[in-house]
Amino acid sequence: MPNSLIDFRDWTKTDLEQVLELSFSIEKEKNSEALKNKSAVLLFFESSTRTRMSFELACHRESMNCALMTMKSGSSLDKGESLEDTVMNIAAMDPDLFIIRVDSALNLEQISQKIQQPILNAGWGGYAHPTQALLDIRTLMKKGMKISDIKMLIVGDVKHSRVAHSHFQLSEKLGYQVAVLCPDEFKPSMAVKRFVDLNEGLDWSNAAMMLRFQFERHSEKHADQDFKKYQLSLKKLESWKNRGWLMHPGPVNYGVELDHDVESYSKNVILEQVNSGLWIRRACLRKVLGKK
Numbered sequence: 001m002p003n004s005l006i007d008f009r010d011w012t013k014t015d016l017e018q019v020l021e022l023s024f025s026i027e028k029e030k031n032s033e034a035l036k037n038k039s040a041v042l043l044f045f046e047s048s049t050r051t052r053m054s055f056e057l058a059c060h061r062e063s064m065n066c067a068l069m070t071m072k073s074g075s076s077l078d079k080g081e082s083l084e085d086t087v088m089n090i091a092a093m094d095p096d097l098f099i100i101r102v103d104s105a106l107n108l109e110q111i112s113q114k115i116q117q118p119i120l121n122a123g124w125g126g127y128a129h130p131t132q133a134l135l136d137i138r139t140l141m142k143k144g145m146k147i148s149d150i151k152m153l154i155v156g157d158v159k160h161s162r163v164a165h166s167h168f169q170l171s172e173k174l175g176y177q178v179a180v181l182c183p184d185e186f187k188p189s190m191a192v193k194r195f196v197d198l199n200e201g202l203d204w205s206n207a208a209m210m211l212r213f214q215f216e217r218h219s220e221k222h223a224d225q226d227f228k229k230y231q232l233s234l235k236k237l238e239s240w241k242n243r244g245w246l247m248h249p250g251p252v253n254y255g256v257e258l259d260h261d262v263e264s265y266s267k268n269v270i271l272e273q274v275n276s277g278l279w280i281r282r283a284c285l286r287k288v289l290g291k292k
């Protein structure tokens with residue numbers, strides 16, 4: 001069994017299917033003592049609402065103790081201590097698990113070799129956001145989709161998206177299809193099926209994963225038109241031949257990648273993704289700590 005979840009490379013199809021199954025079975029339990037007396041340290045060095053709150057709630061509902069540090073918390077990071085030294089010092093306090101969100105300033109692979117505790121990646125730069133990809137697939141399974149039938153179109157700023165990169169990996173492990181729809185300047189570096197026409201992309205897919213443009217990761221300024229080119233509105237969704245699922249990892253920039261009116265689209269599952277996040281994160285906590 002893999003120790004950490006930094007990306008999916010060390011996770012087998014069976015490991016991943018077990019986490020998905022566990023996320024459904026624990027849905028019957030509001031609270032559990034499965035991880036009682038275990039302690040988690042949450043280090044959120046980048047902003048987060050969904051991931052941070054769902055990991056905190058997941059820890060509480062598993063009866064864990066958790067301690068949180070953010071960039072803004074008045075830690076010794078203010079005094080010039082490095083992120084790596086921060087993790088090493090907290091590891092010396094012997095928690096059972098780290099949950100870390102960070103940009104490229106910290107290498108999660110390298111730090112995982114230096115500490116004893118497992119790491120759950122809660123979003124690492126533009127590289128990987130594995131629990132997000134798992135919760136996306138769980139959301140579609142909850143809607144009755146077979147994994148092998150999923151054809152997910154990932155739309156927008158694919159190049160900078162850790163969610164897209166995690167889906168590229170997860171789709172190979174679990175056997176679903178992924179394609180991207182993006183302008184040239186936002187295409188990923190790896191080979192992946194790509195559309196440039198919105199209608200062609202939608203016609204191929206049965207789920208559209210819309211992405212926020214990650215302005216904080218852009219090295220140059222782009223024209224507004226680049227961001228609105230593939231915007232989905234209720235009208236476009238209603239004319240989608242496949243009437244697929246509308247997804248977004250959040251946060252949504254309404255008026256950019258999505259029009260405000262998509263809220264009333266009947267197959268909008270954006271908030272259901274958020275709900276799935278809680279169960280996936282509880283399941284991941286149990287998996288890396290070796291509990292069923």
Ligand code: CP
Nearest residue numbers: 048049050051249250
């Ligand atoms: N999807 C996601 O990672 O959202 P947050 O940045 O709010 O955690």
